[in-house]
Amino acid sequence: MKPRVGIFGLSGCFGDQIVILNCEDELLALVGQVEFPDFRLASSVNDTTGPLDIAFVEGSVGTAREEAALRRIRERAGLLVAIGSCACFGGVQAAFGGPVREAAAEAIYGPTLAAYDRQEHRPLRDFVRVDAALPGCPMEKEEFLRAVSCLLNGDMPQPVTYPVCAECRMKEQECLLLAYGIHCSGPVTAGGCGARCPGHNSPCIGCRGPADDANVASMEAIITKAGYTVEDFRRRQRLFAASNGHGEHRT
Amino acid sequence: MTRTIAVDHLARIEGHAGITVTLDGDRIEHVHFDIFEGLRLFEGLVRGRPVVEVAGIVSRICAICSHNHALTALLALERALGMTASPQTERLRELACHGTQIESHALHVFCLALPDLLRHASVIELAAVAPETVATALRLKKLGNTIQEVIGGRAVHPVSYAIGGFSRLPTPVELTTLRDALEAGLEDCERAVKAVEGVAVPAFAAESIRCAAVVPRSGSWFFGDAVHLQNGRTIPVEDYRTLTNERAVPHSTARHSSVDGEPYMVGALPRLTLNGAGLDGRARDAWNRLGPTVPCRNVVMNDIAQLVEIVYSVEQALRIVNEMLEHGLTPEPRRKYDARPGRGAAVSEAPRGLLFHSYEIDAQGRIAAADVITPTAQNCAHVEEQFRAAVRREPDAADDDLRHRLEIIARAYDPCVSCSVHVIRTGRT
Numbered sequence: 001m002k003p004r005v006g007i008f009g010l011s012g013c014f015g016d017q018i019v020i021l022n023c024e025d026e027l028l029a030l031v032g033q034v035e036f037p038d039f040r041l042a043s044s045v046n047d048t049t050g051p052l053d054i055a056f057v058e059g060s061v062g063t064a065r066e067e068a069a070l071r072r073i074r075e076r077a078g079l080l081v082a083i084g085s086c087a088c089f090g091g092v093q094a095a096f097g098g099p100v101r102e103a104a105a106e107a108i109y110g111p112t113l114a115a116y117d118r119q120e121h122r123p124l125r126d127f128v129r130v131d132a133a134l135p136g137c138p139m140e141k142e143e144f145l146r147a148v149s150c151l152l153n154g155d156m157p158q159p160v161t162y163p164v165c166a167e168c169r170m171k172e173q174e175c176l177l178l179a180y181g182i183h184c185s186g187p188v189t190a191g192g193c194g195a196r197c198p199g200h201n202s203p204c205i206g207c208r209g210p211a212d213d214a215n216v217a218s219m220e221a222i223i224t225k226a227g228y229t230v231e232d233f234r235r236r237q238r239l240f241a242a243s244n245g246h247g248e249h250r251t
Numbered sequence: 252m253t254r255t256i257a258v259d260h261l262a263r264i265e266g267h268a269g270i271t272v273t274l275d276g277d278r279i280e281h282v283h284f285d286i287f288e289g290l291r292l293f294e295g296l297v298r299g300r301p302v303v304e305v306a307g308i309v310s311r312i313c314a315i316c317s318h319n320h321a322l323t324a325l326l327a328l329e330r331a332l333g334m335t336a337s338p339q340t341e342r343l344r345e346l347a348c349h350g351t352q353i354e355s356h357a358l359h360v361f362c363l364a365l366p367d368l369l370r371h372a373s374v375i376e377l378a379a380v381a382p383e384t385v386a387t388a389l390r391l392k393k394l395g396n397t398i399q400e401v402i403g404g405r406a407v408h409p410v411s412y413a414i415g416g417f418s419r420l421p422t423p424v425e426l427t428t429l430r431d432a433l434e435a436g437l438e439d440c441e442r443a444v445k446a447v448e449g450v451a452v453p454a455f456a457a458e459s460i461r462c463a464a465v466v467p468r469s470g471s472w473f474f475g476d477a478v479h480l481q482n483g484r485t486i487p488v489e490d491y492r493t494l495t496n497e498r499a500v501p502h503s504t505a506r507h508s509s510v511d512g513e514p515y516m517v518g519a520l521p522r523l524t525l526n527g528a529g530l531d532g533r534a535r536d537a538w539n540r541l542g543p544t545v546p547c548r549n550v551v552m553n554d555i556a557q558l559v560e561i562v563y564s565v566e567q568a569l570r571i572v573n574e575m576l577e578h579g580l581t582p583e584p585r586r587k588y589d590a591r592p593g594r595g596a597a598v599s600e601a602p603r604g605l606l607f608h609s610y611e612i613d614a615q616g617r618i619a620a621a622d623v624i625t626p627t628a629q630n631c632a633h634v635e636e637q638f639r640a641a642v643r644r645e646p647d648a649a650d651d652d653l654r655h656r657l658e659i660i661a662r663a664y665d666p667c668v669s670c671s672v673h674v675i676r677t678g679r680t
Binding site for chain 1: 262265362386405500
């Protein structure tokens, strides 16, 4: 029997499901290897209660409805994989909270706000056990395909532990931070993207979340020397990964 | 007796939405296009951040039209900073939008909408009976992505767009590869049109459609400084609020738009209705073969209009790439700007219709206020109007039939719910 794979989206931009659909060359082969009994973006007939071997879930939890949906997915799934930085860390919608967020919501929706189901956006692991995580905004296509191959063969996909900076150096790209004083988050961000942004002369903005063993103190020193404030740095770190970024570090 | 027709969670759309229609006998009590996507509040995210960070943040409103969000934001910011982009930059941005349009429409027409018209549950089912059609669609979708990757650096959430230009220009080799892919794409367009030719497009509501689209500047399909309506009224982009007039409603976290108190529609069908006179080549031919008589009274024809736009975009993209290969791209430094206070609004045509971005910048070059109005948010009220018309036309139809019709109507707009609840706005803009 083919493995049963479910694909789900909570709050977010649907980018990780779009990345899955963007595997145009591999999609038909994938359909031959696994079944997709529950994939609402693709199909209007879904088995919404049956067991799943693997559930891929993108997006953060931002409503009570989503929290309940996530718990139901967890009960059905052998393995639950968080895809994309919203599912892994909360994503951009989790970058600010508290009274500032309330005031912004109030200004937009006025008295109608009270009618909405809403809570602060949080990552999946705050609610359920997450077996593997594929961060990135969006996750890289190759990373997804590699993870699927691993899982179909009984292996767990391994997280990337080295930073974007390492990949950038291996490509011998000029350092935007040291050579031009541009606020590049490559040294403190998990790699796996092939240093895509610096490769396009754009600074890394930290979309893959914090790298293991990042030297935050040294990074803050370099950043302030380049004319930015520590708050600029922390704010950047909170952008995609407020739930465990370096943004909260020492604040 | 009260009767409720409900779709709890509409499938084959991007985002979380449902449909509720309540009838008392033949009388329609209420019609809701329910949107229960969580609020993401991008306004709070961009406020206080330096202008250079904005495009990379607002692209995250929506994956499928991330390039449109980034580029429309840049236009608005450039206006606020009192600068303009070079003709080469404008041309590259136009090309990127053709890529988005091909990708987005190929996904919607073949993977999300066509299964409805051919009575399949999914494109996976469709692939079992019409593998060639699905393979053609996937090749076109990939072509759109390739354009976005070459110009923007990534298909979802571009990385090379900047205020005043590009952080990296495509190389001649990349452009040559793109040209070859586009030439092959022309043949796929022909296959795609043939695959859809003869497919019956159902009409469930014969209501006239109030269309709105950009007044395109010369040589562009996507960009301009004003929008126009079917009745001939033109609204300059600075006054976009008189068009959109958003208001919050309890059953939807996307706010509703109306002009002069009436809902309106944006997207491929309104674009071809208002701006289609200039179509030529294969796109003209496809529109003549498959398109409706204009003005069209059937929103489901939006699926056909999208297919025609795929053809148009492949032809136009090829024209632009050939031009660039002939004249070469000039390595232009990004245009410089000084941080200064100002405000600017911009409009463009995203695949699903009019997209507005507006920003106010403070003296330190940081965002003081922001406003984004997406196509799906504008269409929400129009979707409900069409639901109402479809139910009114045949209130005695069986529940399952009505539900199926309402789903097809909703999907025809290609709703992007993630976009619709983006929600950026402060009182100041």
